[in-house]
Amino acid sequence: MSVREGWRPKIVAFCCNWCSYAGADLAGTSRIPYPASVRIIRVPCSGRVNPVFVVRALQRGADGVLVAGCHPGDCHYSTGNLYARRRLLVTRRLLAYMGIEPERLRLCWVSASEGERFAKVIEEMTAVLEKLGPVQQLREEGPP
Amino acid sequence: MKLVRGSDMLRWLRRCGEGRRWVVPAKEDRHWLFAERDGPVVFPPDYRNATVGPKGWLLPRSEPILYYRWTGGRVSVTPAQGWRPQVIYGVRPCDLKAIALLDSIMASEPWPETQYLTRRAHTVLVGMACTAASSCCFCTSMGVHPAESYAADLMIYPLQGEEYGVAAFSEVGREWLAQLEGEEADAAFSPAVPALSLPMPTSLEDLPGWLERRFDDPGWQRLAWRCLSCGLCAYLCPTCYCYGISDVDRGGAGRRVRWWDACTLPDFSRMAGGHDPRPTTTERVRQRIMHKLAYHPARQGEILCTGCGRCIEYCPMGIHLPAALRLLGGDGR
C-alpha cells in the first residue's frame, strides 16, 4: 500500500486527568502550535490505560498511541503512573515481538504546567510516525 | 472408473479446475490442514487426514452476512456475496459424509441457508479413498465407509504405486472425467480398516432411543466434570455447524457476521436475562453428544458423527464419543 497523498499520522493520546490533560490544555490556551493529528482521550490516570486500548486504537485507525501521565512522584493516586510504566513497557515490547513497530506506542510524563513539552512530544511523535507510515498490519478490509 | 498415472491425474485435474480456487491438504509445521494452494498435489505416505478438515471452506470460521451503512438516519443494507468457485481436493470419506450431512442441514426447510448452498454449488469436491487409517479413526462404527464417495463429485482411489482409479459421482464429475484420457476399467481397491472399532452398546438404529433413555444418567456427570468448556471438539468436528451472529460496527457502518459457535462454550445458550438451560458442563457435553447421536437422527434420520476421530485425538481432557458410550453403558469409570 502506498501512502496516500496528504496522509498525516493520527495519534490517539490518553491523557491523565490531573496533569497531562491540563498540560495539553495549556498548550492550546498558550497557542503553542503542534500537529493537529492528535485526538485526546481523557483518562483518570495513566494507570487506567489497558494495553488492549492501544491495540484497539491501532486497529481502528490510529497510527500511534501516546499515553501521558504525571511525572513519577506526582501521581494523583501516588503510584498509578508507575504501574502504567511497567505495564506499557511490557506492552511495547510485546507489540514489537509480534511485529508492530514499538515506536507507535509512547509513554511520557507531562505536568499541568508543561504545555510546551506536550506540544514537543506530539511533534516528535508525528515525525516518527510520518517515517513509519500508516499501520498496515491490523487494518481490516472494508465492504467490497 | 478410469485408471490413470498420478502425474497425468494432477495435470488433468489442474486443467479442469482452471479458474477455481484450489483448496488442498497442506502440512504446515507438523499439522495438516486444508489451505489454498495453486493446484492439486500428491500426498506423502504419512498423510491420513487433516487436523482441521475442509469444513471452514464451506462454512467459514466467520463471514459477513450483510453490510450496512447509516446515512442521515436511514440505513442501507447489502447482502454479502461470500463465495468463489473452488475445488476442494483430497477430502476423506468421513469428511465427505460430513459435508453431505451439512448439505442436508443447510438445505432443510422451511428456511434453506442460501449463503451456504450457493458456496456449496460452486464447489467441486474431489474425494480420496483411505488407504491408511490413523489411530483414532472409527468411521465404520458410525456406518461410514472409507472408500465411499458421499458428497464427492469425483473420487480418487490410490491403487498400486503411481496408479490411481478415478470415478465420477455427479454431473460435474462426469464432465470432468470425460476429459480424462485413460482406460475404463474395474480395479479392486482395498480400503483402510479403521483403527478403532467401538464397542457399541446397541445398533446404530437404536442408538438415539438408547441415549434418550439415558438423558438423566449420572454417567454424563462422570464424563463432563473434566470438560474445560472450550470449543475445540466442535471446531474440529466436521459435522458441527452451530453458529452465532453479531454486528461488527465501525461507526455508522459495519457488517453483520456469522461465526462458528460451540455448544460447549459457557455462553452458548445463556439468555440476555441470565437464564441458561444448560448451565454446567454436564448439560453442555450432553447436548453436544445427544445432538449428534439422538436429536439429529430424530430430526433428519442420520447420525451426526462420521467417525473421523478428531475429538478423540485432540480433546485435551480425553472426553470423546467412545468414553461417553461406555460411561452411559453402566461401567462406573
Added chain:
Amino acid sequence: MSWALPAVDALAARLLEDRLVDAVLGWARDPDLPWQRYPHRVDEPSRVGELVWDPFCAPGLAKLVFRMTEGGLKLGVLARGCDALGVWRLIHDRRIARENVYLLGLPCPGMADGVRVWEECPEAFDAAGWEDHGSHWVAVPTGIRLPKERFLLDKCLQCQVRWPRQCDEVLAVQGGSWNPFCEDRYRQVRQLEELPLPQRFDFWRGWFERCLRCFACRQVCPACNCESCSLDQFEPNWLEREVGVATQFIFHFTRALHVAGRCVDCGECQRACPVGFPLGALNRKMMKDMEDLFGVREPFVPQESEPLGEFALDDPDEFR
C-alpha cells in the same frame, strides 16, 4: 529411576484412609484407547488401583482443581512440577484455599506423546511398568526402549519445571528439574526477537490464520482463572467474534499480557492447541521480559505479588 506406581497408589490410599483428603486427583487409563490417560478422581482407598502413573499421563491437572475444590472438597493432587506450580498459581490468585489441597509431588521424567507411540510402537503398551533411563523410557518387563528425543510431548521437551516444588510431600525418588532437551528456555524467543520486524509479523500472521480460536489454550490455563474473561465480554466487545488478523492479534496479544508474570510455564496451552500455535513463544517472551526489565528471578514461580502488580522507582524508561 522407576515410575513407582505402587508407591503412588499407597500414598493415595494413605491420604484417603487417614482422612487427610476427601478425594485424590490423578490419571486413569482409557479402557478404549490404550495410549490415553485422562484426569481421574478417586474417592475411596479401595479404588486407588484405578490410578496410573506412567509416561502417558499427559493432561495437566491444575485447572481442574479449581472447580473441584470450590465446594470445599479437600483434594489430594498427584502433582508434577507443572501441576504443582499451576495449583500454586490458583492458590495465590485466591481460587483455591491452601488447606483444601494436599500436593503429592511426583518428580517427572517427561511425558510421551501417546498417539505417536501407539502408531510407531504399539507393543510398548503391553508394559507392566516403566523405568526412566534419562534419555529413554524403558518398559518393564518387555525391555522396550522409547527414546525421549522422538516421543516427548512438546510441552515436556521444553519443560524446565520437572521437579515438583512447594508440595506437601514428594515421592522419594531421585530426579531433578534439569531437562537435557531444553538447555535454554528462551531459545525460540531469542530467535524471533532477532528477526526483522516485518518477518516477525508474518510469522504470527501465519499462525493467526491457523488458530481456530477455540479457547482451549485459555480454558486449560491455570493462570486464566478469571470469573469472567474480558475477551468474552460484549460490552465493551474487546474481542469481536469475527475472525481476522486484527482480532486474532488482539486475542493472542491480550492472552499473553494477561498471563504476563503469572504464567507458570506448564505448557498446557501448547499441549491443548490442536493446530500447534506457539503459545509458549508468547508466554516465554513475557517471562523473559520480566527477567530482563524487572529482574524477576524465576518468573514462572507464583509469588504472593506479581511483577505487573508492583513497580520499582528505577524501572527502565525506554519509550523514546
Added chain:
Amino acid sequence: MNPAPLVPAVGEVVEVRPETASGDIKTLRVRLPEEDRFSFRPGQCAMLSVFGVGECMISISSPPTRPEELEFSVKRVGRVTAALHELEPGECIGIRGPYGNGFPVEELRGKGLLVVAGGIGLAPLRSLVNYVVDRREEYGPMRIVYGARTPQDLCFKEEIFRSWPGVPQVEVHLTVDQGDEEWTGPVGLVPSFLEELAPSPEGVVALTCGPPIMIKFVLEALQNLGFDDHQVLTTLELKMQCGIGKCGRCNIGSRYVCVDGPVFSLKELRQMPAEY
C-alpha cells in the same frame, strides 16, 4: 424462497409506546415497505435488529388481521432490547420472519379459549386475542386471565381494561401480585387465581405464556382443573441467533423452538427433556 434468509428487511418505527410505569416494557409499532410485508399467524415471532448492535427474537403482538403495521412488545433485558427501547418514531429497524409455528388458529376454530398470561407473556397471546376479536363469530367464548407484579406492570392497559371487556363473549380477569391504593381487583398469583376461577375444560383450549415459573404452576393448575394435556398450549422462549433452525442453540431435545415452536402442547412438552 427468500434469497438470503438471514438478511432482514428494513422497516420504520411508527410509534414507541411505554407499556409499564417503569418503562421496562415498550411496544414498537413498525411499518414495513409493501414488498417486504409478510403474512403470519398469531404466536409467530420475528427477528428484530438494530444495525450495529444486533438482533433478537420478539413475538409479534399485533394480529394478522391488521397487516399494515406490526407491533412488538419488548422487555428490556439486554443490549439489543435496550437499543430497541431507544428507537424513536421515524427510525429504521431490521425485521426478518415470520418464524415459528404460531398458534393453530384453524384447529382452535369453534372452541372456547382460555388465555392465561403473566407480565410480558401476554404479548404473543395478544396477537391471538385480537385475531379472535376480529373474527369473533368463528370462535367460542374467550376468557382472559392475566396477571402482573403490580397494577403498573400490566401491559396493554387500553385493551385489557376497555376494549376487550366490551367484546361479546370475552371475559377479562385481572390479578396482581401486589396491589396499590387504586387497585380494587383481586390480588394473588396467576395460578391460584386461575384455580379460584375454576374454568371448565369442556370444549376449551387453554393457552399460556409467562415467566417459566408461572408457566410451571399454571400447567399444574390446569391439570387440577381437569384439562387434558392436548388441551393446553404454551409458548416458550430460548436463546436464538438464526431463527431458521440452523444455528443449533434453541433446541429442547430434538425440537427447535424457532421452527418447531415456540408453541407446544403440554402433550408434546411432556415428551421433551426438561432442558428449557
